Amino acid sequence: MKKLSHLNLDAPFFQAPLSGYTDQPMRILARQFGAPLTFSGLMLDKSVLAPGVLEKPHYAVIDQEHPVGAQLLGNDPDIMAQAARRLCDYGYDLVDLNFACPAPKVTQKQRGGFLLTQPDTALKITQQVRQAISCPLLLKLRIGYDRSSQSQENFWYICEQALAVGIDGLVIHGRTVQGRYRDRADWNIIAQVKKRFPHAFITGSGDIFTAEDVADKLAHYDIDAVLIARGAIGNPWIFPEARALTSHLPKPPPPSLTEQGQTMLHHLDMVLRLYPTRKAVPLFRKFCVHYCKRHPRRKKTQSALISAPDPDALRLTIRNCYGL
C-alpha cells in the first residue's frame, strides 16, 4: 500500500491526465479495472472559476470515482490558488499543477511547459496554491524546457524548491518540452530525481504502453509510481494486467472478443449518458480506434466502427464485430 499524503493507494500506477480523453467515463472505467487513482485532463484556472463550469461533463466528478486528481493549468499565482481551492471544495481529492504541456497554443500563452523557463513564477504559483489548499498537491513537469544547461538548472531548482514549500510529490515526464513526443523518455533522470529526493513521492511518466512496461520501470528505477497514459486509451485491461505483474502474479489471459465488446458498450453507455449525442459519437470514435487494436481484424473493425453514424448504429456494429 502506497501513501500519498493521506491517500492510500493500493497499486503503484495511476491513470495519467490526458486532455480530450480522461473525462468521467474513462476515469470510471480505469477505476473499475483497477487504477487506484485517476486524473482529469488539464483545466484552465480561469475556466474553473467561471460560474457553473464544474458541473459541466468535462469537469464533473461523481462519488464512485474517488480518489481523482484535478489537473490545473495557468500562470497567475492568485488565480491558480483560487481555482485550486475551488477544485478541492468541489470534491477533487488532489490537485496537480501542469508545468509540462508542450502544445504551442499553451506555451505561447506562457502556461504549461513554458513555466519551466520561468522558475520564479512556477514557484510562486506552487507556494500560493500550497497555502490555499489542504488536499494533496503534486507538480507535473517535464525534465526541462530543452536540453540546455540552463533548462536543467531550472528543472532541478523547481523540483527542490517546490518540495521545500511542502508539495506532496512530483510527477516527472521524462521528455523535454521541445522534445514533445519525438524522443524516448529519459527514465535515468526520473530515477535521479528519486535519488536526490528520496523522501518525496516520485511518479514517472513516458513510454508506458504495456503492463510489462509498468513492472519494468518500477523494478529498475526505484520510483514510487508510474503514470499510464497513451497505453490506457481503449485499453483498460492494462490495469488488471499491471496489478498482476507488479504483485509477481501471472498476467491474466487477454480479454475475449465478447469481453472487449461488452466493455466498449459499457463505455459507450457512460459517454451517451454524459454528453449530447452529437458530441458523444465523435468522442467515442476516438476510443474505438484504440479498442480495435486488440481485434484480429483490426482495420475492417475500425472502419466499420468509425463510420457508424449514430448510437444505435455504433452499438449494432460493436455487437456484430465482437460477436455479441
Ligand SMILES: Cc1cc2nc3c(=O)[nH]c(=O)nc-3n(C[C@H](O)[C@H](O)[C@H](O)COP(=O)(O)O)c2cc1C
Ligand atoms: C492525447 C494526450 C493528452 C495529454 N493530456 C495531458 C494533460 O492534460 N495533462 C498532462 O499533464 N499530460 C497530458 N499528457 C501527457 C501524458 O499524461 C503523459 O505524461 C505522456 O503521454 C507520456 O506518457 P506515455 O509516453 O506513456 O504516453 C497527454 C498526452 C497525450 C498523448
